[in-house]
Amino acid sequence: MHVYQNYCQETFDEQGRLAKFQLNYPENFNFGYDVVDTMAELAPQQRALVWCDGEGREETFTFQDLRSKSNQAARVFLRAGIRRGDYVMVALKRHYEYWFVTVALHKIGAVLIPVTHMLTQDDILYRLKSAPIRAIICTSQGEVPGRVAGAVAQAELNCRLWTVQQEISGFANLTTAMEEEEDTLDRVPTLATDPMILYFTSGTTGQPKGVVHDFTYPLAHIITAKYWQQAQDGGLHFTVAETGWGKASWGKIYGQWLVGSSVMVFDFDNFDPKRLVAIINRYGVTSFCAPPTVYRYLVKKGLPPMPTLLHATTAGEQLNPEIFRQFTKETGLPLREGYGQTETTLLLANLAGWESVEGAMGVPSPLYRIQLQNSDGTPTPVGEIGEVVVLPQDENRPVGLFSQYLGDAKRYEQVWAGGVYHTGDAAWQDENGYYWFHGRFDDIIKTGGFRVGPYEVENVLMEHPAVLECSVVGIPDPLRGQAIKAVVVPAAGYQPSRALERELREFCNSKMATYKWIRVVEFVSAMPKTISGKIRKTELRT
Numbered sequence: 019m020h021v022y023q024n025y026c027q028e029t030f031d032e033q034g035r036l037a038k039f040q041l042n043y044p045e046n047f048n049f050g051y052d053v054v055d056t057m058a059e060l061a062p063q064q065r066a067l068v069w070c071d072g073e074g075r076e077e078t079f080t081f082q083d084l085r086s087k088s089n090q091a092a093r094v095f096l097r098a099g100i101r102r103g104d105y106v107m108v109a110l111k112r113h114y115e116y117w118f119v120t121v122a123l124h125k126i127g128a129v130l131i132p133v134t135h136m137l138t139q140d141d142i143l144y145r146l147k148s149a150p151i152r153a154i155i156c157t158s159q160g161e162v163p164g165r166v167a168g169a170v171a172q173a174e175l176n177c178r179l180w181t182v183q184q185e186i187s188g189f190a191n192l193t194t195a196m197e198e199e200e201d202t203l204d205r206v207p208t209l210a211t212d213p214m215i216l217y218f219t220s221g222t223t224g225q226p227k228g229v230v231h232d233f234t235y236p237l238a239h240i241i242t243a244k245y246w247q248q249a250q251d252g253g254l255h256f257t258v259a260e261t262g263w264g265k266a267s268w269g270k271i272y273g274q275w276l277v278g279s280s281v282m283v284f285d286f287d288n289f290d291p292k293r294l295v296a297i298i299n300r301y302g303v304t305s306f307c308a309p310p311t312v313y314r315y316l317v318k319k320g321l322p323p324m325p326t327l328l329h330a331t332t333a334g335e336q337l338n339p340e341i342f343r344q345f346t347k348e349t350g351l352p353l354r355e356g357y358g359q360t361e362t363t364l365l366l367a368n369l370a371g372w373e374s375v376e377g378a379m380g381v382p383s384p385l386y387r388i389q390l391q392n393s394d395g396t397p398t399p400v401g402e403i404g405e406v407v408v409l410p411q412d413e414n415r416p417v418g419l420f421s422q423y424l425g426d427a428k429r430y431e432q433v434w435a436g437g438v439y440h441t442g443d444a445a446w447q448d449e450n451g452y453y454w455f456h457g458r459f460d461d462i463i464k465t466g467g468f469r470v471g472p473y474e475v476e477n478v479l480m481e482h483p484a485v486l487e488c489s490v491v492g493i494p495d496p497l498r499g500q501a502i503k504a505v506v507v508p509a510a511g512y513q514p515s516r517a518l519e520r521e522l523r524e525f526c527n528s529k530m531a532t533y534k535w536i537r538v539v540e541f542v543s544a545m546p547k548t549i550s551g552k553i554r555k556t557e558l559r560t
Contacts, residue, residue, distance in 0.1 A: 240417025
């Protein structure tokens with residue numbers, strides 16, 4: 019069923035590519051009622067969620083199931099005093115209860131705060147101090163309940179605590195509480211402009227920021243699902259992300275259900291590329307999205323056939339062209355790269371109908387007016403490096419862009435300086451309209467009077483079979499201002515050595531202009547990363 023067509027107008031060019039996308043929605047639009055419950059009316063037995071875990075358990079939930087379960091959860095929350103505008107933290111890993119809880123919170127107008135189960139007690143405490151949290155719903159597994167209880171005690175906070183599936187001292191059991199409730203719910207009044215979801219950014223350069231999106235946010239993900247991931251009506255889409263990260267909103271619920279695709283969920287703790295491929299083949303996944311790290315491992319470990327897979331996409335960090343080429347060679351599928359931020363939805367991508375160009379961020383989403391700008395706010399010419407910015411539409415904030423940094427109006431004003439949204443990312447545009455990532459402005463290396471984007475060097479490094487993972491940074495140098503340093507995680511079968519260091523330098527430097535030459539190579543067993551898996555370049559520089 020095509021529920022998404024109730025809320026948008028699409029215009030296509032003569033090549034059949036999406037050229038214009040106009041959203042139309044009522045002032046009380048609410049994903050819970052207007053998408054989930056509507057699908058339950060139109061196609062009650064259509065599957066919405068296919069779930070399995072590492073222990074061999076599996077469940078399939080229809081849209082009718084989702085309506086009933088979310089209504090029961092909503093009644094539990096309302097009975098506990100949770101109301102419209104209340105903040106609720108959710109740390110449910112990839113448990114299927116996440117989808118019941120998320121839809122329920124949307125229905126009652128509460129603000130969902132998804133967080134990863136990997137947060138430490140201090141991480142949780144930081145979030146409790148940053149947002150007025152009224153309730154926390156967490157997994158019953160591992161140390162998570164203990165960390166949550168410890169942080170709540172430290173913050174001296176009086177909030178409701180729930181876990182799922184198991185009885186945990188100090189927590190109510192949401193699973194049993196839901197079973198005692200009826201599965202009907204009167205519509206709770208909400209507005210499309212109300213805050214709906216709050217994500218804390220991954221904090222690669224500082225403390226995490228609270229990014230707030232309103233109830234129009236799911237509608238902006240129609241393009242994400244339909245024209246980038248190419249999730250299909252009746253298909254099965256699999257995004258690898260854990261529910262604590264913004265990527266889950268991109269690939270595990272909103273756009274997919276709007277276009278009639280069901281969502282595949284594999285509830286695992288330890289990443290195993292072979293198991294991901296087995297899931298794709300066992301359940302007949304038709305579209306797949308994962309960060310570059312996953313594709314790197316898949317390619318390095320060898321890719322078996324995946325006959326049902328029709329589309330593959332990646333985002334989060336730039337994909338090395340060598341991985342793109344190897345994946346396409348093995349599968350026959352082009353990897354379609356996409357770009358956006360926690361503060362936005364999909365801004366640039368190798369969209370359906372366009373050729374997928376290896377290494378390119380893609381072309382602008384028709385939902386946004388994207389421009390490259392110089393530091394003085396003037397447009398950057400084709401072929402030159404500028405900052406990716408988003409221009410307002412009719413003096414309004416574009417749908418899908420965040421509405422505030424929680425408690426930090428000054429920072430919000432800064433990123434909207436000059437009347438445009440500043441991404442802080444450097445890129446250049448080619449004559450065919452494709453954008454190419456150059457790096458975060460904070461990460462660009464200034465060496466000998468030249469500006470070098472770290473990805474330019476990393477892409478070459480990744481071509482060497484000895485490199486499993488790498489990151490390139492600038493370090494102080496008395497002659498050049500900065501010298502280029504490569505930090506490398508060796509692939510299986512390779513050991514750090516002076517000889518390997520020399521081999522990597524010679525391999526890369528023979529393929530690059532002199533000013534891009536690697537001067538220092540350091541081997542590490544693992545990269546310092548945020549809990550979302552992004553490499554902390556600030557740590558590598560120090």
